[in-house]
Amino acid sequence: MSMRVVIVGGVAAGPKAACRIKRLMPEAKVTMVDRDSLISYGGCGIPYYVGGDVADLEGLLSTSFHMVRDANFFTKVKGLEVLTRTEVTRVDPQAKEVWACNLDTGEEMSLPYDKLVLATGSIPFIPPVPGKDLNNVVPVANLHHAKTIKEMVSQGQVGTAVIVGAGATGLEMAEAMADLWGIEVHIVEAAPQFLPGLADPQMARMLEIRMAEQEDIHLHLGASLEEVLDDGQGNACGVIAGGEKIESDVVIMGCGVRPNTSLAAEASLDLNQRGAILVDDHMCTSDPDIYAGGDCVSIKSMITGEGIFMPAGSLANREGRVIGTNIAGGDARFPGASGSFCIKLFGLSLARTGLNELQAKEAGFAARAVIVAQADRAHFHPDQKMMFLKLVVNETDRRILGLTAVGENGDAVVGRVNAVAGLLAAKATLEDLSNLELAYSPPLGAAVDVLNSAANAAENLLEGRLEPLAPEEFIKRLRDPQGSNTVFIDTRAFANAEPFLEAFGDDWVNIPQETLRERWQEVPKDKNVVLVCNSGVRSYESQLILKAKGYTNTVNLGGGMATMNRWAGSVLPSGDKE
The missing domain is CATH 3.50.50.60 (FAD/NAD(P)-binding domain)
Known part of the structure; x- marks a missing residue:
């Protein structure tokens, strides 16, 4: 009897595992089940569909040779049995059986398996606030949501939008709506930075500055969503966030995702504290006949060795291939991720x-x-x-x-x-x-x-040669040089230093690096000295020169004024950039 494999989930890891199994074991009976009618799509492309870079939904559903990856494609081209609009309601590991229901007909069915793959993905996190279930409150979790948003904006129903969450999806949606459609977009984020948990705060600020420069983008960082407002007819008409009322025609929830693991929990598989499925490096769960991959699993960090939850289509596809190889009798391993x-x-x-x-x-x-x-x-x-x-x-x-x-x-x-x-x-x-x-x-x-x-x-x-100064501390000292007992030594040419000499007076001194060996005595020893240049290289060399002269009171602006202009927009009172 040929091996029976049931795969729950048909977006990324599921299809990859299914096709790999059929390539290695053509005789296997592989059944892929998904509750949606649309499967195997590029969900990360949703903002680009809304923004017009991808002309239609078929672009997110197509192969590189322009075949639509629907149930018919996987059946005819890949040899799979595909059940769409079919929801798995229960997994029975003892009987090795999956129970499912056709969402259109109500028909219930039993699917026995020798090996089971859970590729159930993730579900959007919706903050539990009043009004979250109103009309015009839309998450960004699948192509149906994408189509709803695209139709609203293309039909002129949206003049102002609130996007809750400054994660990747929320920010990309903000760009799509403001850049193509000219919609006024308000980004509401509870954390004090863009991309919380994903990006270094100092570096994320560079993106914040770029977004803040856009005419139609308004940032509300450190503002928790408190309520979605009702227009009296069941439609969202704005939000209360951080104590501020923001009117809008649509509220888009881009607050991140959580692992979709209710089936795994009911089947008593091991989960971590965040509810993600625990798997080994073969992508096998605590049940030796059940594998799992994609946005529903915890994988190993290549840096710490600890488990991490990192939903990403690229990882899901790699995990799916490992699963398929192992179910077909191989010994493939997924070592983990660095978190790219x-x-x-x-x-x-x-x-x-x-x-x-x-x-x-x-x-x-x-x-x-x-x-x-x-x-x-x-x-x-x-x-x-x-x-x-x-x-x-x-x-x-x-x-x-x-x-x-x-x-x-x-x-x-x-x-x-x-x-x-x-x-x-x-x-x-x-x-x-x-x-x-x-x-x-x-x-x-x-x-x-x-x-x-x-x-x-x-x-x-x-090795102690470089004493750097962070951007935040630079701004703090620049705003209050007297209180911080600081003088700024600009090691650039006079033309670069001139606007700062005019703006900051005696607190800003120009000693070009090539003249410092002759002028080093002009650098005070009784103040904190911040050395500045365009990129941090000449000021670093200046720091070494002064160290050799016995100075211990210098710090070097890391990345120089180029970094500050990107990080702060401008440090000149006039707002001008160099």
Whole structure:
């Protein structure tokens, strides 16, 4: 008798596992069940469908050769039995049986299995506030939600929108609605930053500044949703958030997701504290005949070794392949994830991998971090753009713990982060990154790549040569130089320093780095000295010169004024940027 495999869930991990099994075991009977009518779609593309980059829903449902991945496709092309609009109501591990109900006919059915795959994905988190069930309150969890939102905006029903949540989906939806449709968008986020839990707060602020510069975008950070307002006819007409009333025609819930694991819990499978299914590196659950993958599982962090919940289509597909191989008798393993992520908003890209500085400290590492700013290509090439990196390392063993990158050239940003993601899995050290070989050509990279430079800066930090100053502290001292007993030494040419000399008077002094060996005595020893340049390189060299002269009162602005202009918009009272 051929093996019977039942797969619950038909979006990412489920279809991948199903097709892998049929390739390796053509004789197996594989049944894939999903409660939706639409399966195997690119959910991460929803904001781009709403924003018009993807013309129609078929684009999110199609293969690279333009075949729609519907039930008929999987049956005829892949040899699967597919039951859509069919909800699994119970799993009986003792009888090795799945019970399901056809949502259109009410017909109940029993599906016996030899191996079962749970790819039940995640469910959107809806804050438990009054009015959450009103009309025009829409999550962003599937293509039906996407179609609803697109129809509302394309038919001119939305002039103002509230998006609850500044995670990836919420921010991408904000860009889609403001950029294409000219809708006034209010982003409401309980945390004090963009991308909470996903991005380093200092680096996320660069995205916040870019979004705040957009005419139709309004930010409400640190504002918890308290209520969705009723227009008296059962429709949402706004929200109360952070004590403020915000009127809107639609409220989009982008508050993140939770693992959809009710079936697993009822089947007594082991779950973690967040309710995600625990699996081993074969993607097998606590029941040896039940596998699980995708947004419903907990996977291992390659940095800490602890379990993490990281919903992502890329991971789900890799996990699905491992499941399929193992069900077919193989020995594939899923080692875990470094935690890589990327996003692009209004032309500015952010990517990260591993732990940010706060996460690393909370995990017990002796974490130190540096911020560097450097061109992503040869500095003389016309296509070069400034890239900003924050590298996190462990002081005791010099192990790399994480990287966040921000820049205009998104391919360059993601390329650097992807390179480090591979190093994290190998527990690479600063020396590995400092000597990392990267292909070089002026239109594509620099002779000394920004990654090598970040590693070198971190090495200088750990060995006591570099004393950095964080952006927040720089702004604090700049606003009150007398109270902080601070003087700012600008090591750039006079033309760069002139606007700051005019703005900050005696608190800002221009000593170009090339003249410091002759003028070092002009630097006071009885004040806190902040050394400044465009990128942090000349000011670092100035710090070394002063250290050699016996100065112990200097700090170097990490990433220089280029970083501050990206982080703060501008530090000049006039609001001008250099």
